[in-house]
Amino acid sequence: MIDRVKFKDIDISRLGLGNMRLPVKTPIKREANPMIDYKKGQELVDLAYQNGVNYFDTAYMYHAGKSEKFIGQALKKYPRDSYYLADKLPIFMCPKKSDVEKIFNKQLSRCNVDYFDFYLLHSLDKKNWEKCKRFGAVEFVEEKMKEGKVKYFGFSFHGTIDDLKEIVAARKWDFAQIQLNYLDWKNQRADEQYKILTDAGIPVVIMEPVRGGKLADPIQSVKDIFNKANPEKSYASWAMRFVASLDNVFCILSGMNAPEQMMDNINTLTDFKPMDDVELKLCANAAALLNKNEVIPCTGCDYCAGCPKDIQISTIFDIYNQYKNGEANGDKCAEQYAKLSAKASECIECGKCASHCPQSIEISKLMKSTMSDFFE
Numbered sequence: 001m002i003d004r005v006k007f008k009d010i011d012i013s014r015l016g017l018g019n020m021r022l023p024v025k026t027p028i029k030r031e032a033n034p035m036i037d038y039k040k041g042q043e044l045v046d047l048a049y050q051n052g053v054n055y056f057d058t059a060y061m062y063h064a065g066k067s068e069k070f071i072g073q074a075l076k077k078y079p080r081d082s083y084y085l086a087d088k089l090p091i092f093m094c095p096k097k098s099d100v101e102k103i104f105n106k107q108l109s110r111c112n113v114d115y116f117d118f119y120l121l122h123s124l125d126k127k128n129w130e131k132c133k134r135f136g137a138v139e140f141v142e143e144k145m146k147e148g149k150v151k152y153f154g155f156s157f158h159g160t161i162d163d164l165k166e167i168v169a170a171r172k173w174d175f176a177q178i179q180l181n182y183l184d185w186k187n188q189r190a191d192e193q194y195k196i197l198t199d200a201g202i203p204v205v206i207m208e209p210v211r212g213g214k215l216a217d218p219i220q221s222v223k224d225i226f227n228k229a230n231p232e233k234s235y236a237s238w239a240m241r242f243v244a245s246l247d248n249v250f251c252i253l254s255g256m257n258a259p260e261q262m263m264d265n266i267n268t269l270t271d272f273k274p275m276d277d278v279e280l281k282l283c284a285n286a287a288a289l290l291n292k293n294e295v296i297p298c299t300g301c302d303y304c305a306g307c308p309k310d311i312q313i314s315t316i317f318d319i320y321n322q323y324k325n326g327e328a329n330g331d332k333c334a335e336q337y338a339k340l341s342a343k344a345s346e347c348i349e350c351g352k353c354a355s356h357c358p359q360s361i362e363i364s365k366l367m368k369s370t371m372s373d374f375f376e
Contacts, residue, residue, distance in 0.1 A: 001052035002266050005250045007203055008152070008174070012084065012251050014244060014269045016055035017048045018207065019071050020062045020301065021255030036063055036070050040257075045074040047259055049083065051266045055251050057086040057205075059122060060093065060107060064305060072112035085113060086205075088122035088156060089137060092356065097135040104144065119150040120177060123303070123358060125159030129167055138171060156207065158358040161192055168200045175250070177205040179299075179358065181215060182242045182283035183290055184208070187297070188359075198248040206243050206252045212299030215239040216261075219293050222286045229282055236261070237268040242283050245274035295321050296366065297359045304353035304363060311342045313353055313363060316371055337375045344371035 004011035023040035045056070056075065058067045068087065075083060087107050094100050108114065119141055121132055132138060144150040154175035157164060168176075176197050180190040197204050210216045216236035226238050243252050252269070256262045275283070298317040307313060319336045337343075347367035354363045 002270050003272050004052070007250045010084075012055050013053045014250075014252060014272065015048075015053055015265050016057055016086075016205070016251045016253045017045065017053055018253040018255040019056065019058040019067045021257050022063060022067065022070065023257045024063075036066055038070065038073070041070055042074050044256060044259065044262060045071070047262050048256075048266075049078060051262075053266070054083045055086065055118075055253075056083060057118075057253050058111070059088040060090045060103060061303070061305075068107055068110035072110055076112060080113065084117035085111060086118035086120065087111065087116050088120040089141065090122045091128050091131050091135065091137055092123065094131070094135060100135055100137055100140050104140075104149075108149070115149045115151065118152045118154065118175065119144070120153075121155040123158050123356075124155050124163070124167055125157075126163045127355075129159070129163060154202075154205075157193065161189060161196070164193055164196055168196060168202065173200075173202050175203045175205060177207055177253075179208045180204075180206045180243060180246075180249075181209050181211050181239055183211055183215065183287045185242075185284075185287065187287075187291070194246060194248070203250045204246075204248050206249055208299055208301075209243045209252050209254060210236050210239045212255075212301065214290075214299070218286065218290060221289045221293075225282055225286050225289070229279070234264050234268075236264055238279075238283060238286070240265055240268045241272075241275050242280070244269060244272055245280070296361065298361060299359065301358060303356040303358060307342075307347075307353060308350060309342050309346045309348060311344065311347060311367065312340055313367070315340065316344055316367075316375070317361075320371065320374060334375070343376060344368075345376055347372075 003014040005014050023037040025035045025037045056071055058071045060068065075085070089100065089104065094103065121137055141150055141153050145153060152174040154173050154177060155167060156177040158179070178190060178193050179188060180194060184190045194204060216239070218235055223235060226233065226235055240252060243249060254265050256265060296317045298314055300314045300318060302314055304313045319333050322333060344367040347364055349364040349368060351364060354361065357363060
């Protein structure tokens with residue numbers, strides 16, 4: 001059984017199942033067809049539950065709005081007090097204040113539950129935090145806590161260090177969720193974010209521990225580093241162990257969409273031993289090599305989904321990065337791109353995608369220049 005970590009007065013599995021990258025019934029990315037493969041998805045939930053995973057994370061926008069319904073159905077077979085469900089309030093999807101309560105009630109209905117164990121203000125940065133203040137989102141969730149519909153209140157974060165300091169000071173948060181892995185430890189100042197939260201006494205949940213899968217199948221020079229150190233360990237296990245070695249982390253979310261990924265993570269986080277200084281140095285060396293090769297820092301989260309021209313943004317970035325990192329030749333990339341229904345040059349530069357991107361990628365600019373020039 002997987003390790004448990006103490007959070008407040010409860011025990012949380014060190015590994016949590018993120019429901020943003022569930023198995024789908026098509027190899028095409030979710031923007032084109034977000035249909036979740038319920039059979040395979042249920043098998044993953046069952047495998048996680050049977051191995052002691054008790055933290056399940058979803059959000060209103062995951063899988064184009066279908067993730068919440070899936071996880072609600074998948075967990076229905078298990079006693080409600082035997083698992084912890086986390087969901088998030090997408091303030092960026094609330095045109096008016098009344099939408100806050102409408103979305104919350106819809107989330108309860110989709111998930112088929114009467115309460116959320118963990119509830120977060122989703123993807124906070126300066127803009128979204130200001131909107132939360134205008135709409136009284138904090139006060140709303142605090143009221144839901146009094147009603148017993150939310151047990152623990154936190155936030156997920158994608159802003160600047162100054163944004164984080166302001167949010168942390170606003171109230172006594174139960175927990176926070178940040179993007180952290182050995183590549184973003186310095187790249188996105190995750191080390192500073194982690195320290196700010198730890199110093200404030202706020203326990204941390206980690207998202208993107210393997211950077212959207214990038215660290216599970218890194219470039220060859222990184223593979224060589226880890227193979228030399230321990231050829232028996234998966235590349236993903238190095239990323240997971242780096243995060244789990246941080247004392248203030250109580251749960252690591254992974255968007256596992258295959259049983260082998262699930263078991264690899266479970267084995268890595270069972271009877272866990274923190275990394276030593278030599279192993280931490282290897283991760284730093286791996287990050288340095290990746291920084292020399294990475295072109296576009298897209299994690300494939302698909303927060304940019306819903307393009308008015310149906311451009312599959314993260315798919316295009318993925319194909320481009322495969323070529324630039326030497327993972328695929330030009331012919332293969334051209335073939336993949338040709339199968340897409342909408343091309344990069346069709347971008348109308350509306351800016352909708354960039355406003356939702358956690359990595360702050362200038363998507364429209366890249367689509368109209370680098371991507372269209374490269375592919376077309």
